[in-house]
Amino acid sequence: MTEIAQSLRDTLLTLCRIPSPIGEEAALCDYVEARLSKTLGDGAIIRFHDSLIVHPAQRSNAPRIALVGHLDTVRTQHDAPPRIEGSRLYGAGAADMKSGLAVMIELVERLDLAALPCDLTLIFYEREEGPFDENRLGPILDAHSDLHDLDLAICLEPSDNEMQLGAMGSIHAALTFHGRTAHSARPWQGDNALYKAAHFLRELEERQPHEVELDGYVFREVMTPTVLHCGGPRNVVPGRAELNVNYRFAPGRTPEEAFEELRTFAGDRCQIQATDLAPAGHPHASDRYIQFLITCGVSGVRSKQAWTDVARFDAIGVPGVNLGPGTAAQAHQPNEYTELQHLKEGYAIFERFFTKKEGNPLY
Secondary structure, eight states, X not given: OOHHHHHHHHHHHHHHTSOOBTXXXXXXXXXXXHHHHHXXXXXXXXXXXTEEEEEEEOOTTSOEEEEEEEOOBOOOOXXXXXXXXXXXXXXTTTTTTHHHHHHHHHHHHHSOGGGOSSEEEEEEESOTTSOGGGOTHHHHHHHOGGGGGOSEEEEOOSSTTOEEESBOEEEEEXXXXXXXXXXXXXXXXXBOHHHHHHHHHHHHHHOOOEXXXXXXXXXXXXXXXXXXXXXXXXXXXXXXXXXXXXXXXXXXXXXXXXHHHHHHHHTTSSEEEEEEEEOOBOOOTTOHHHHHHHTTTOSOEEEOSSOOTHHHHHHTTOOEEEOOOSOGGGTTOTTOEEEHHHHHHHHHHHHHHHHOOTXXXXX
């Protein structure tokens, strides 16, 4: 095993041993801050609640690049502590996205920062896995207007080292269907709200994905029911049914415009209220830095059929991509793991991006 491969796995194992479920990122933030302070000094690090803005290489009149990763994980079940078994490292967040954090940390500690051809920023932030409005990256971008001048933001979300362009927008809406309660032995005396919801659910089932092509990449818009609540005793015809619908929409529209489409589709059959609105992000496929990054060894290129914080950067005029070493299919899974080979390969991609001179627009 090479020295860099050993160091990457050790760093990831250490990160996984520090629990950081959403809302409890302080201990992990403390660790990353202390570790990078040894390499960079305190002056290169800004603490923002339990998030960090790290500026290891400052260059005036140079391209501004940011590597971005969230500290939090979802709460999942694990039958053993973080560990290495064969070619895999197991632990909460091993894929999503402590593998990306490990690459970010190792890059700062290993690259010749004085020789970098760009102005480099790293952002380690909290609360990504929760509602859009509670995600701490938003306040960071609001408070630090200099980040609006970035030339490229790379979110190291788990993607098996595949570059994923853009981001789907996401709306969660509560649709409330009203009926009238009755005894379940005499249902004709009531008006079952579940049946009303069921008719709408059937329409959603029959609704086909809508494909939108941008910059040569296809985004598939889908409306998906995810949660249904009725409540009340089991021998009562429900007089109210509340359905959560998640609408994933393509770049090119605002969340408000997409919500209006969902409202029109629902019509007057129910009350509807938006509960979470997250914007979409454009793919920026022709951006010269993205084009060069594609040549640095990524495993493939496609559109992102999900939401990520690439959309936040797009909203402030900063091109962004998703590219990380984590095993994407393991995100949010019990006994989550990531492939160690992906970790090594992911580091090599970023090393080439920052140091390869031939054809590199950073130089």
